Amino acid sequence: MPDSTTTVASLRDAVRRFAAERQWEPFHSPKNLVMGLAVEAAELMEHFLWIDNDASRSVAEDPARLEEVADEMADVASYLLGLANVLGIDLSDAIQAKMVKNAAKYPVEKSRGRYRVEP
Amino acid sequence: MPDSTTTVASLRDAVRRFAAERQWEPFHSPKNLVMGLAVEAAELMEHFLWIDNDASRSVAEDPARLEEVADEMADVASYLLGLANVLGIDLSDAIQAKMVKNAAKYPVEKSRGRYRVEP
Amino acid sequence: MPDSTTTVASLRDAVRRFAAERQWEPFHSPKNLVMGLAVEAAELMEHFLWIDNDASRSVAEDPARLEEVADEMADVASYLLGLANVLGIDLSDAIQAKMVKNAAKYPVEKSRGRYRVEP
Amino acid sequence: MPDSTTTVASLRDAVRRFAAERQWEPFHSPKNLVMGLAVEAAELMEHFLWIDNDASRSVAEDPARLEEVADEMADVASYLLGLANVLGIDLSDAIQAKMVKNAAKYPVEKSRGRYRVEP
Numbered sequence: 001m002p003d004s005t006t007t008v009a010s011l012r013d014a015v016r017r018f019a020a021e022r023q024w025e026p027f028h029s030p031k032n033l034v035m036g037l038a039v040e041a042a043e044l045m046e047h048f049l050w051i052d053n054d055a056s057r058s059v060a061e062d063p064a065r066l067e068e069v070a071d072e073m074a075d076v077a078s079y080l081l082g083l084a085n086v087l088g089i090d091l092s093d094a095i096q097a098k099m100v101k102n103a104a105k106y107p108v109e110k111s112r113g114r115y116r117v118e119p
Numbered sequence: 120m121p122d123s124t125t126t127v128a129s130l131r132d133a134v135r136r137f138a139a140e141r142q143w144e145p146f147h148s149p150k151n152l153v154m155g156l157a158v159e160a161a162e163l164m165e166h167f168l169w170i171d172n173d174a175s176r177s178v179a180e181d182p183a184r185l186e187e188v189a190d191e192m193a194d195v196a197s198y199l200l201g202l203a204n205v206l207g208i209d210l211s212d213a214i215q216a217k218m219v220k221n222a223a224k225y226p227v228e229k230s231r232g233r234y235r236v237e238p
Numbered sequence: 239m240p241d242s243t244t245t246v247a248s249l250r251d252a253v254r255r256f257a258a259e260r261q262w263e264p265f266h267s268p269k270n271l272v273m274g275l276a277v278e279a280a281e282l283m284e285h286f287l288w289i290d291n292d293a294s295r296s297v298a299e300d301p302a303r304l305e306e307v308a309d310e311m312a313d314v315a316s317y318l319l320g321l322a323n324v325l326g327i328d329l330s331d332a333i334q335a336k337m338v339k340n341a342a343k344y345p346v347e348k349s350r351g352r353y354r355v356e357p
Numbered sequence: 358m359p360d361s362t363t364t365v366a367s368l369r370d371a372v373r374r375f376a377a378e379r380q381w382e383p384f385h386s387p388k389n390l391v392m393g394l395a396v397e398a399a400e401l402m403e404h405f406l407w408i409d410n411d412a413s414r415s416v417a418e419d420p421a422r423l424e425e426v427a428d429e430m431a432d433v434a435s436y437l438l439g440l441a442n443v444l445g446i447d448l449s450d451a452i453q454a455k456m457v458k459n460a461a462k463y464p465v466e467k468s469r470g471r472y473r474v475e476p
Contacts, residue, residue, distance in 0.1 A: 001211055001212075001215065002128075002209050002211055002212055003126065003127035003128040003131060003203075003209050003210055003211045003212075004126060004128040005126060005128075006126060006127050006128075006211035007122065007123060007124060007125060007126055007127075008122035008125050008126075008127060008130070009121075009122040009123040009124075009125075011127070011211060011214055012122060014214070014215070014218060015214075018218060018221070018222070021227050021231075022225060022227060022230040022231055022232075023231050023232040024230075024232075024234065026232075027234050027288055029172035029173070029175045029176055030167055030175040030176060030178055030179075030188075031167040031170065031171070031172050031175035032172060032175075032287060032288060034160070034163050034164045034166075034167050035164065035283055035286075035287050035392060036287060037160050037163065037164075037195070038157070038160040038161060038163075038164050038280060038283065038395055039280045039281075039283055039284050039287060041153070041156050041157040041160040041195075041280070042157060042276060042277045042279070042280030042281070043277075043280070044153050044156065044157075045153045045154060045156075045157050045273055045276065045277055046277050047153075048149055048150040048153050048273075049270060049273050049274060049277060050265055050270060050472045051150065052150070052409060052410050053148035053150050053151060053409050053410075054148070056148045056149040056150035056151075057148055057149060057205070059149055059206065060149075060205070060206045060207055066206065066208065069149075069206065069208070070208045070212075070213040070216070070217075071213070071216075071217050071220070073199060073202065073203065073208060073210065073213055074210070074213040074214045074216070074217035074218075075217065076156070076160075076195075076199055077199060077210060077213075077214050078214060078217070078218075080192060080195055080196060080199070081214075083192065084122075084192065086176070086179070087178065087179045087185065087188065088179055089185065089188070089189045089192060090121050090122050091122055091192065091193075091196060092120055092121055092122045092125035092130060093120075093121055093122075093189075094189040094190070094192055094193040094196075095130055095133070095134075095193045095196050095197060095200075096120065096133070097189070097190075097193070098189075098190050098193035098194065098197070099133060099137060099193075099197075101190070102137070103137070106141060108140050108141060111141040111143075112140075112141055112142050113141075113142040113143075113145075115143065115146045115407045146407055151406060151407060154273060154402055154405075154406050155406060157276055157399060157402065158399045158400075158402055158403050158406060160399070161395060161396045161398070161399030161400070162396075162399070164392055164395065164396055165396050167392075168389060168392050168393060168396060169353045169384055169389060171290060171291050172290050172291075234288045239449055239450075239453065240366075240447050240449055240450055241364065241365035241366040241369060241441075241447050241448055241449045241450075242364060242366040243364060243366075244364060244365050244366075244449035245360065245361060245362060245363060245364055245365075246360035246363050246364075246365060246368070247359075247360040247361040247362075247363075249365070249449060249452055250360060252452070252453070252456060253452075256456060256459070256460070259465050259469075260463060260465060260468040260469055260470075261469050261470040262468075262470075262472065264470075265472045267410035267411070267413045267414055268405055268413040268414060268416055268417075268426075269405040269408065269409070269410050269413035270410060270413075272398070272401050272402045272404075272405050273402060275398050275401065275402075275433070276395070276398040276399060276401075276402050279391070279394050279395040279398040279433075280395060282391050282394065282395075283391045283392065283394075283395050285391075286387055286388040286391050289388065290388070291386035291388050291389060292386070294386045294387040294388035294389075295386055295387060295443070297387055297444065298387075298443070298444045298445055304444065304446065307387075307444065307446070308446045308450075308451040308454070308455075309451070309454075309455050309458070311437060311440065311441065311446060311448065311451055312448075312451040312452045312454070312455035312456075313455065314394070314398075314433075314437055315437060315448060315451075315452050316452060316455070316456075318430060318433055318434060318437070319452075321430065322360075322430065324414070324417070325416065325417045325423065325426065326417055327423065327426070327427045327430060328359050328360050329360055329430065329431075329434060330358055330359055330360045330363035330368060331358075331359055331360075331427075332427040332428070332430055332431040332434075333368055333371070333372075333431045333434050333435060333438075334358065334371070335427070335428075335431070336427075336428050336431035336432065336435070337371060337375060337431075337435075339428070340375070341375070344379060346378050346379060349379040349381075350378075350379055350380050351379075351380040351381075351383075353381065353384045
């Protein structure tokens with residue numbers, strides 16, 4: 001089922017079932033899940049470590065590498081969805097609420113083509 | 120719109136529009152986006168840094184903190200969705216494909232209540 | 239040569255030589271090195287992912303695991319020393335300067351036995 | 358005291374004293390310290406997030422930014438030294454031991470000017 005017809009809730013259910021079948025809930029504290037998320041984010045990053053920005057765009061044309069990258073993205077997503085489950089956070093609502101805040105922080109006129117380099 | 124009715128594609132569209140309106144595509148190479156994702160994962164982690172696993176579960180009962188955590192989760196999600204956009208990866212498909220691999224790697228009978236500590 | 243007699247400069251020299259012999263300088267931009275550092279920090283973190291704080295202290299009594307952890311710490315250190323080389327930063331000076339700032343931020347009387355949970 | 362005359366042990370002592378004066382040892386489990394290390398690595402990374410490899414080299418010529426970067430590097434170093442303290446690991450020995458392993462893994466002749474892109 002592709003992104004066009006898959007709801008976030010159905011993905012959350014799949015992640016919940018996977019953990020429940022294995023009785024992994026005791027391990028899935030928020031603290032552990034965010035650590036796991038950060039670990040997977042780093043594994044994803046590793047695929048783009050020694051190449052420059054331009055070369056990183058070309059990864060989209062390399063099916064074998066793209067599948068590895070997709071696997072790491074899936075791991076990141078699974079931890080994020082699992083965290084939403086454990087904390088009872090609606091992820092879609094959170095994304096939309098944050099986007100409203102970011103739109104105020106980065107108004108279109110002032111942000112066009114410009115990016116903060118400052119952290 | 121909550122997780123129950125929001126498709127992944129609609130979130131991807133929102134993230135794509137946000138970047139396009141600001142002409143941020145030149146900054147959004149896969150390399151930069153995975154770095155941004157890792158940075159946001161760390162900011163999320165920071166909320167659970169000095170507490171232990173049990174206390175991290177209690178965050179679910181603290182509305183003020185929960186909103187901060189939700190904001191960071193939204194940032195992680197936005198980078199992940201943006202990366203899916205740039206690389207042309209269907210995230211729902213990727214999650215389901217990875218879950219099949221993980222089910223083979225962690226069979227229910229052998230994994231029940233047990234977790235690899237080894238990386 | 240142990241920590242008691244090893245200067246930071248001698249470690250920096252060893253890291254510089256290692257990269258120079260392999261002509262890796264073109265890869266070692268600050269951007270790449272900080273990414274590598276974050277990747278290694280995550281690999282280090284992975285060793286402590288599914289255990290709680292108490293159990294993480296017991297790792298000190300497990301020689302086999304301790305060696306794996308030491309290897310990851312060495313990787314983190316090598317990237318940090320390499321970054322100091324590339325940017326021309328004196329790491330010892332930086333640590334001492336930051337400690338002065340932190341001492342002002344966390345005065346002994348106010349900080350004793352207390353820790354900020356807030357990021 | 359600069360890198361040329363500062364031993365790793367003296368930096369470890371300074372980090373140990375800083376924590377001891379504030380009675381922070383109960384917070385400084387290995388699990389928490391590696392999380393803190395990863396958080397600081399991400400803050401360091403943030404300084405190089407939206408720039409490309411070439412521009413990241415120019416940071417060395419920007420004194421104001423360099424000081425910020427040095428501060429983040431000091432934070433990374435302090436967590437790493439604190440972890441060495443808690444686990445009883447000699448960091449200099451670990452770095453040298455790992456370098457021997459890496460020299461075997463990346464022989465000079467085969468590695469010259471080449472870098473693995475694969476994780």
